[in-house]
Amino acid sequence: MTVESTAARTPRRASSGGKRASASAKKTASPGKGAAKGKGAAQGGEPELVQLLTPEGERVENSEYDRYVADLTPEDLRALYRDMVLTRRFDAEAVTLQRQGELGLWPSLLGQEAAQVGSGRATHADDYVFPTYREHGVAWCKGVDPTLLLGMFRGVNNGGWDPNTNGFHLYTIVIGAQTLHATGYAMGMAKDGADSAVVAYFGDGATSQGDVAESFTFSAVYNAPVVFFCQNNQWAISEPTEKQSRVPLYQRAQGYGFPGVRVDGNDVLACLAVTKWALERARGGEGPALIEAFTYRMGAHTTSDDPTRYRRDEEREAWEAKDPILRLRAYLAAQGHADEGFFAELEAESETLGKRVRDVVRAMPDPEPMSIFENIYADGHALVDEERAQFAAYQASFADAPANAAAGGEVK
Amino acid sequence: MAVQKLPIAKAINESLRRALDTDPKVLVMGEDVGKLGGVFRVTDGLQKDFGEDRVIDTPLAESGIVGTAIGLALRGYRPVVEIQFDGFVFPAYDQIVTQLAKMHARALGKIKVPVVIRIPYGGGIGAVEHHSESPESLFAHVAGLKVVSPSNSSDAYWMLQQAIQSDDPVIYFEPKRRYWDKGEVDPDAIPGPLHKAATVREGTDATLVAYGPMVKTCLEAAAAAAEEGKSLEVVDLRTVSPLDFDTVQASVEKTGRLIVVHEAPTFFGSGAEIAARITERCFYHLEAPVLRVGGFHAPYPPARVEEDYLPGLDRVLDAVDRSLAY
Numbered sequence: 138m139t140v141e142s143t144a145a146r147t148p149r150r151a152s153s154g155g156k157r158a159s160a161s162a163k164k165t166a167s168p169g170k171g172a173a174k175g176k177g178a179a180q181g182g183e184p185e186l187v188q189l190l191t192p193e194g195e196r197v198e199n200s201e202y203d204r205y206v207a208d209l210t211p212e213d214l215r216a217l218y219r220d221m222v223l224t225r226r227f228d229a230e231a232v233t234l235q236r237q238g239e240l241g242l243w244p245s246l247l248g249q250e251a252a253q254v255g256s257g258r259a260t261h262a263d264d265y266v267f268p269t270y271r272e273h274g275v276a277w278c279k280g281v282d283p284t285l286l287l288g289m290f291r292g293v294n295n296g297g298w299d300p301n302t303n304g305f306h307l308y309t310i311v312i313g314a315q316t317l318h319a320t321g322y323a324m325g326m327a328k329d330g331a332d333s334a335v336v337a338y339f340g341d342g343a344t345s346q347g348d349v350a351e352s353f354t355f356s357a358v359y360n361a362p363v364v365f366f367c368q369n370n371q372w373a374i375s376e377p378t379e380k381q382s383r384v385p386l387y388q389r390a391q392g393y394g395f396p397g398v399r400v401d402g403n404d405v406l407a408c409l410a411v412t413k414w415a416l417e418r419a420r421g422g423e424g425p426a427l428i429e430a431f432t433y434r435m436g437a438h439t440t441s442d443d444p445t446r447y448r449r450d451e452e453r454e455a456w457e458a459k460d461p462i463l464r465l466r467a468y469l470a471a472q473g474h475a476d477e478g479f480f481a482e483l484e485a486e487s488e489t490l491g492k493r494v495r496d497v498v499r500a501m502p503d504p505e506p507m508s509i510f511e512n513i514y515a516d517g518h519a520l521v522d523e524e525r526a527q528f529a530a531y532q533a534s535f536a537d538a539p540a541n542a543a544a545g546g547e548v549k
Numbered sequence: 550m551a552v553q554k555l556p557i558a559k560a561i562n563e564s565l566r567r568a569l570d571t572d573p574k575v576l577v578m579g580e581d582v583g584k585l586g587g588v589f590r591v592t593d594g595l596q597k598d599f600g601e602d603r604v605i606d607t608p609l610a611e612s613g614i615v616g617t618a619i620g621l622a623l624r625g626y627r628p629v630v631e632i633q634f635d636g637f638v639f640p641a642y643d644q645i646v647t648q649l650a651k652m653h654a655r656a657l658g659k660i661k662v663p664v665v666i667r668i669p670y671g672g673g674i675g676a677v678e679h680h681s682e683s684p685e686s687l688f689a690h691v692a693g694l695k696v697v698s699p700s701n702s703s704d705a706y707w708m709l710q711q712a713i714q715s716d717d718p719v720i721y722f723e724p725k726r727r728y729w730d731k732g733e734v735d736p737d738a739i740p741g742p743l744h745k746a747a748t749v750r751e752g753t754d755a756t757l758v759a760y761g762p763m764v765k766t767c768l769e770a771a772a773a774a775a776e777e778g779k780s781l782e783v784v785d786l787r788t789v790s791p792l793d794f795d796t797v798q799a800s801v802e803k804t805g806r807l808i809v810v811h812e813a814p815t816f817f818g819s820g821a822e823i824a825a826r827i828t829e830r831c832f833y834h835l836e837a838p839v840l841r842v843g844g845f846h847a848p849y850p851p852a853r854v855e856e857d858y859l860p861g862l863d864r865v866l867d868a869v870d871r872s873l874a875y
Contacts, residue, residue, distance in 0.1 A: 294655075294657060295655045296657070298656070301659070301660065306623070307652070309648075311643065311647045311648065314616065314643065314647065317616025317617050318616060318617075318620040320617050321616065321617030321623070321624070322623055324620065325620065325623075325625065326624065328602060347610075347612060347640070348613070351608070351613030352613065352616070354608050354610065355608055355610070355613050511657075511658070512653055512656075512658035513653070513654050514653070514717045515658070515661050515716035515717050516715050516716050518695070518791045519744065519791040519792075519793070520792070
C-alpha cells in the first residue's frame with residue numbers, strides 16, 4: 138500500500154535521523170515546506186489508504202510506515218488487542234446502562250476501536266489529548282479510569298476529571314471547539330521547549346466547523362506540535378461525509394501547508410504507525426499533520442439516534458467484515474502470538490470490567506444541590522455567593538417543617 | 550515609572566508592559582497588536598521590547614484567537630487577547646461562552662483558565678458599523694465570566710493588572726472614545742478590590758450609576774445639575790459582573806432616586822438588572838422608579854446620528870428631572 142506524496146516525503150527526512158537535535162529541528166521547522174512542494178498524488182484521483190493489516194488479518198508491507206511498528210513484540214500486539222476488546226466491552230456496557238436508565242445518553246465508539254487505540258497508544262505520557270465526546274478508547278490508553286467518563290452521561294457532572302492527571306482533556310461537546318484548545322496548548326508546549334506534542338481528535342462532521350479550519354491555520358502559522366486526528370466514521374448523525382466535503386478530508390491539509398494522510402481506521406497497526414510518524418515530526422519541530430482515519434460508526438450516533446432512518450443495513454454489514462478487532466485476532470492466531478488461553482483470560486477480564494463499570498455507575502451518587510454553586514469561579518463572585526445563601530436559606534426553610542410537624546404529633 | 554498623567558490608552562499600555570515584565574507567563578495576542586501596536590496603538594512598542602513570542606500577531610480569526618488562548622492558559626500561560634473592535638467579538642462568542650466560561654466548573658475546579666479579553670467598546674468616534682457597540686450585557690449574562698470596564702487612567706492601569714492576576718476569565722471593556730483622556734497613574738499605589746464600585750461624586754438628590762465611557766458624561770451632568778441647585782451623586786460601577794450592588798444600594802438609601810446610564814440598549818441591559826435588584830433592596834427608600842438612559846432597541850446607527858442615539862448630558866438631565874418630578 139502506498140501513501141500520498143505529500144504525506145510520505147516529509148517523514149522520510151524527519152525520521153531518518155532518529156532523535157533530532159532541537160537545533161536541526163528548528164532549521165527544518167519552516168512549516169509545510171515539504172507539503173507545499175508535494176503535488177498530492179491523490180488529488181483528483183482515488184484516495185489511497187495506509188494499511189498494514191488487511192481485513193483478513195494479513196500483514197502487508199509498507200515502506201513508509203513499517204518502521205513505526207517494527208519493534209512491536211507479540212506481547213505488544215496482544216496488548217493492543219486487549220485494549221480494543223476491553224474498550225468495546227466498556228462501550229457495550231455503557232450502552233446497556235443507558236438502556237437500563239442508568240445513563241441519560243451514550244455515544245458509542247463501536248467500530249472505531251482501532252483508530253482510537255492505535256492513535257492513543259502512539260502517544261507518550263507527556264503528550265496531551267483533546268478529545269471529542271466519543272474517545273473512550275483513547276481515554277483508556279491514556280489511563281483514564283473509564284468510569285470517570287460516565288459521570289457526564291449519567292448527569293452527575295459536566296466532565297469531572299482532572300485533565301492534567303492523564304493528559305486527557307475534558308470531553309468537548311461543541312463540535313470542533315477543542316481543536317483550537319489543542320493548538321493553543323501545543324503552542325504553549327513549543328514555547329516551553331517541551332519534547333511533547335498534542336493530539337486533537339475530531340470527526341468528519343467537525344471538519345465543516347470554522348474552529349477546525351482556524352486551528353489548521355493557527356497550527357500551521359505557528360508550526361505548533363499538534364496532530365489532527367480525524368476519525369471519519371462516515372456519518373455526522375444522519376449526514377454522510379459527502380455533505381461535509383467535496384474532497385477527501387485528508388487533502389484539506391495541503392491547502393494549509395502541512396501533510397495529510399488517510400489511514401485505514403480499522404487497522405490498529407496502521408493507525409499506530411501513522412500517528413507515531415505524525416507525533417515524531419511534531420515533537421521534532423516540523424509542525425502539524427492531519428490524519429484521516431477512515432473508519433465506520435457501527436452503532437448509532439448516540440443512544441438517542443435511529444440510524445435506520447438514514448442508512449442501509451448492507452453498509453454496516455460491509456463494514457463489519459472489516460472489523461478492527463477480528464482482523465487483529467486473525468493475525469494473532471495465524472502468527473501463533475496468542476492461544477485460546479489468552480482469549481479466554483481476556484474474556485474473563487472483560488466480564489470483570491463490565492461488572493465494575495455497572496457497580497460504579499449504579500453507586501454514583503447524585504451531586505448535592507448546593508454543588509450547583511461550586512467552582513463557577515476560581516476567585517469567587519459576589520452574585521454566586523448571594524444566590525447560594527438565598528438558596529440555602531430557602532432549602533433550610535423546608536428542613537424545619539417536618540421537625541415542627543413531628544412536635545405537633547401530625548407525622549407518624 | 551513614577552506618578553504620571555497618562556491617557557487611558559497609554560495607561561493600558563503601561564499596565565501590559567508591567568505584566569509582561571513581571572510574569573513570564575503573560576502573553577499579549579491579537580490582530581495587529583505586534584508590529585503596528587494595535588489599531589489604537591494600545592500595545593505600541595510591546596513587541597519590540599518583549600519579542601514576537603510574547604506579543605503575538607495572530608491570524609485574522611477571533612474564534613481562533615480566543616480558542617488558542619484557552620489552550621495556552623491550560624498549559625499555564627496567562628494570555629491577554631485583544632479583540633480589535635466590539636462588533637468583532639462574535640466569531641469568538643462561542644469559544645467564550647461554551648468553552649472559556651465553563652471549563653473551570655466542568656473540571657470541578659481542577660483547572661483554571663486565566664484569559665483576559667480586552668475589547669475597545671462604545672461609540673462616539675464617528676466609526677463605521679460594528680465599531681461602536683456595547684455588548685457587555687451579553688457577557689455579564691454568562692456565569693463563569695467576569696466583566697469590568699474602567700472609566701479613567703488609574704483604573705485602566707490597575708484593573709488590568711488585577712484582571713491579569715485573576716484566575717478567572719475576565720472581559721475587560723475599554724472605553725475607546727476616552728482613550729485619549731488623561732489621568733494620573735501611580736504605579737506604586739495599592740489598588741482597592743477589582744470588583745468594587747466607586748462613588749466619584751457625592752450628592753443628595755439622586756444617584757447616577759454608570760461605567761466606562763458614561764462616567765464622564767454623568768460627571769458632566771452632575772456638574773451642570775449643580776448649577777441648577779440639584780445635588781447628584783455619581784457611582785462609577787467599574788465592574789459589571791460581579792456587580793457591586795452594595796455601593797449602589799448605600800447611595801440610593803441616601804438619595805432615594807436612581808438613574809442608570811449606559812450606551813448599550815436599555816432593553817435587557819445592565820440597567821434593567823440594576824433596576825430590578827435595587828427595587829428589591831431599596832423599595833422603601835425609593836422616591837421614584839429607577840430610570841434608565843441608554844441606547845435604543847435599534848442597530849447602532851450611522852455615525853452622523855450617533856449623538857442622538859448615545860446618552861448625552863441632556864438626556865441624562867432629562868431623566869434626572871423625570872425622577873425628581875415623582
